[in-house]
Amino acid sequence: MKIPILRIPFTDKDIEYIKNGIEDILRSGQLTLGKNVIDFEKRFADFAGTKYALGVNSGTSALEIFLRSIDVSKSSVIVPTNTFMATATSVIHAGGKVIFTDVMRENLCMDPDDLQEKIRKDTKAVILVHLGGIITPELKAIQRICEDNDLYLLEDAAHAHGSSIDGKMAGSLGDGGAFSFYPTKVMTCGEGGILTTNDESIYKNAETLRDHGKPDHRFNKHTEFGYNWRLSEIHAVVALQQMNTVDWILGERRRIAKAYDKKLKNISGLSPVKIPSNVKSSYYKYIAYLDDGIDRDPIKTKLNEDYGISLTGEVYADPCHSQPVFKNYPGTMVNKSGDKFPEAEYVSEKHICLPLYPGLSEQEIDYVVEALGEVL
Structure with a gap:
């Protein structure tokens, strides 16, 4: 018997749904930031229990876009050392500096006592990673520390699609949540990500940054130094199939x-x-x-x-x-x-x-x- 590292099951019904969706996209002529992206964003926001969700091209992009939206340049951001490097490098690419905390072996997540010790005058945000899909039972302590020190709380929820604590979903527990749709993840569309938030200002900033700093992608007016972080319609169709299942x-x-x-x-x-x-x-x-x-x-x-x-x-x-x-x-x-x-x-x-x-x-x-x- 062979047990591989990964299997990604797509049934004949799933494949037919995706094929039909791709055909519709090709016939429509709109291959990015169209109706499928909008539909995916609405459905994922409902799934995560947030007001807003922004489809992007990776979970890493979702992290960096949030950090740029709150402007961490010349600030420090606190991150657990036990995470994928993208969590840390997103801080650096957004212009910030990273401070690492220890974790708790019981849940592999950030140690709130060490978090408290690592806060500096220039600290602006904390990234809480739901490692392996586990949300730390110390969440309230971490939320309280962030509130007491006026720090943004960003969830790295790359592993945590559908995870919850006390009935509240991952992605709705802080100021923002970043999800990955890489092939190994709980949900996948090949490559993709999504940023969730209840903060309209963060959402608007993120939407502008996603498309080269344009508040409206239809017009060539730039108000920020953004980047190409768009999610294609084809990736969104696969993501919608994942929402179905x-x-x-x-x-x-x-x-x-x-x-x-x-x-x-x-x-x-x-x-x-x-x-x-x-x-x-x-x-x-x-x-x-x-x-x-x-x-x-x-x-x-x-x-x-x-x-x-x-x-x-x-x-x-x-x-x-x-x-x-x-x-x-x-x-x-x-x-x-x-x-x-x-x-x-x-x-x-x-x-x-x-x-x-x-x-x-x-x-x-x-x-x-x-x-x-x-x-x-």
Whole structure:
């Protein structure tokens, strides 16, 4: 049996929907920022529970557009070190400087105590990352810190389509939310992203920045130094198909996670991350910690070579503060020289992510669990 890193299921019905949509686009002559983008934005705003949603060409773009909309130039922005580098580089590309915090191993998200310690006079925003689809149970503490210090709160929700806490959806928990539609993500349109917000000013600024700084894309008048961050109509059609099936997608991910929760109870050597009772995860990843003394790389190699099981990429194996790029560009990361990140380093070294995607069968789940029992 072979268990690949990823499968992206499109049924014949899904493909027919996309083919018909693309044909309509080609016949219409409008290939970008048309009715499909508008429809996608409206439906995703309803899904996330926000007033506004802006379709863009990537989740990275959504992050940077928000940061440019609030003007973080010459300011610092606080980011957890355990995230994909795009979270940090979006700050730098928007003209800001990044400060990294440690995380909490229980949920892989930002440590609010360390956040409080890292705030400087020039700090303007905090980016909270819902890693693996988990929203931190410390959300209220982080929101309170941001309110008390007059800081914007941006959610990096690249992993968290459909995640919620206390009934509130990811993307509606701060001043803005950035989602990715990259092929590995919970929802995909190949390449794409969306920015959610309830703030009209942020939305208007973001809309202008998306299309080279033009408030109205129909006219060649520029009021900001924007960029080409547009979402094409073809990508939007695929995104609309994903909106049609998102409940099934989330249901499948939660079914598989529930099966792992049950079946892994008798497997020694690893401990799955527990999702807080008031959180519904999208389960972008199913994350488990290896016991002390167990090295991840040999386990991954043995599962692949002996059992045909490919574990998915970690979240993440290398903390951002350790990336060599910051030595090449001094002044972009402005942590103090003595800052330590012990929990992030533990997370990065000790976790694995099990195969999880819609369509994974009970037989395949059993096979993964049995193989883990044999190699651990």
